[in-house]
Amino acid sequence: MKKLLFLILVLVSTHSLAFDAREVYEQKFADKPTGVYEDSGYLFFVVKQQCLTEKKYSGTEESKEAEIKFYSQLVNEANYRSVSFDPESISFDGQLRKDIFTKIAQKYDAKALISHQLLFDRDGKECIREYVQSAKAEQFEQNKIKIPLTEINKTKTELIVSSLTDENNKLLMSYLNSLGLEHLAEIYGEIEKESVYPFGIKFDDNLSEYELYCKNDHYCKSEMEIHSTYDFDGVLARVMKNQGVINLYSLNPSEEMSEDFYLKAKYDFDKGQNPDEIISNLTFSINFNPSNQKAWKMLSNIYRATKKEQWALFSAKQYTIQNPTSAESWVYVLKALSATNKTEANKLHSLLVSISNSVELSTWAQKQIKVYQ
Numbered sequence: 440m441k442k443l444l445f446l447i448l449v450l451v452s453t454h455s456l457a458f459d460a461r462e463v464y465e466q467k468f469a470d471k472p473t474g475v476y477e478d479s480g481y482l483f484f485v486v487k488q489q490c491l492t493e494k495k496y497s498g499t500e501e502s503k504e505a506e507i508k509f510y511s512q513l514v515n516e517a518n519y520r521s522v523s524f525d526p527e528s529i530s531f532d533g534q535l536r537k538d539i540f541t542k543i544a545q546k547y548d549a550k551a552l553i554s555h556q557l558l559f560d561r562d563g564k565e566c567i568r569e570y571v572q573s574a575k576a577e578q579f580e581q582n583k584i585k586i587p588l589t590e591i592n593k594t595k596t597e598l599i600v601s602s603l604t605d606e607n608n609k610l611l612m613s614y615l616n617s618l619g620l621e622h623l624a625e626i627y628g629e630i631e632k633e634s635v636y637p638f639g640i641k642f643d644d645n646l647s648e649y650e651l652y653c654k655n656d657h658y659c660k661s662e663m664e665i666h667s668t669y670d671f672d673g674v675l676a677r678v679m680k681n682q683g684v685i686n687l688y689s690l691n692p693s694e695e696m697s698e699d700f701y702l703k704a705k706y707d708f709d710k711g712q713n714p715d716e717i718i719s720n721l722t723f724s725i726n727f728n729p730s731n732q733k734a735w736k737m738l739s740n741i742y743r744a745t746k747k748e749q750w751a752l753f754s755a756k757q758y759t760i761q762n763p764t765s766a767e768s769w770v771y772v773l774k775a776l777s778a779t780n781k782t783e784a785n786k787l788h789s790l791l792v793s794i795s796n797s798v799e800l801s802t803w804a805q806k807q808i809k810v811y812q
Contacts, residue, residue: 472485487569488504497563508570517550520581525585553579621783683755694731721737742754754775755771773791
């Protein structure tokens, strides 16, 4: 299958060489025996195939035999000159370029992508088949074989999807940075740090346990800034202050209360009414349980609907932190970024298009990717 794929790629990449290649051959190498010759920026692969049976003229049989010998010449010459892929074929750099290059080099042989052109396949004197192929000599220098863009994109998709589903956050962060997706990369950098910001301390809690969270770079409850009366534990305030990029942890979560307030918000959201009430109920919801990813997702939606684009972005980032293995959250980041950073939004959209058939996405998310402008 791999050989068939690259045979097709070879056929696609092969292009007509200028007529001067024929002229050079006729003037300098037409009388030469079987061999490989170089001149004027070309390599000439010459096969003079004697007739295989007694007959007057050479034909199809000799042509096929000559073609086999040509491919042997091509492989030998490529091995002798250490033909290899060009890393510059990959437009981005960093860890993603390195891993794409390594994976393709392991899977395929660069020699299969050498572009060549048949110059002559004709009957010659004394029942000899003259078979000549030509290739640009620059292809036989090290690191000169261009990797097809289709293969680069395919490998990029495989690597990113694999790092996402395997929860390899450090690797995913480096890949996203390679693509210029700094907002998304910082999210996975925060997750990789495994530091947390604690909420829900109560007077009867074990203070020694809580103090563990207040060391080094972790925050303490005394530093919380209350955002509103609904933000009773300061969850929303801390998330907005950190622009959405912070690991949240509740010492005393109440999933039941969080779900109750989320459902109240959803009732109004589905009816398209009371946006302020929706925000208030969602604020209650995330304070009772900061890990309620549905609440963060809806917060991003309602902030976007009420033209609070930055808050929509911060909420989308927190939704991604709470749901890091799903590309669905990336679509919410895309929607928010489109109003705040169009350049990066376009890059994220390009990535989502490439992985959309390899990850699980809702019908809504698929539609957003399709209609994005």
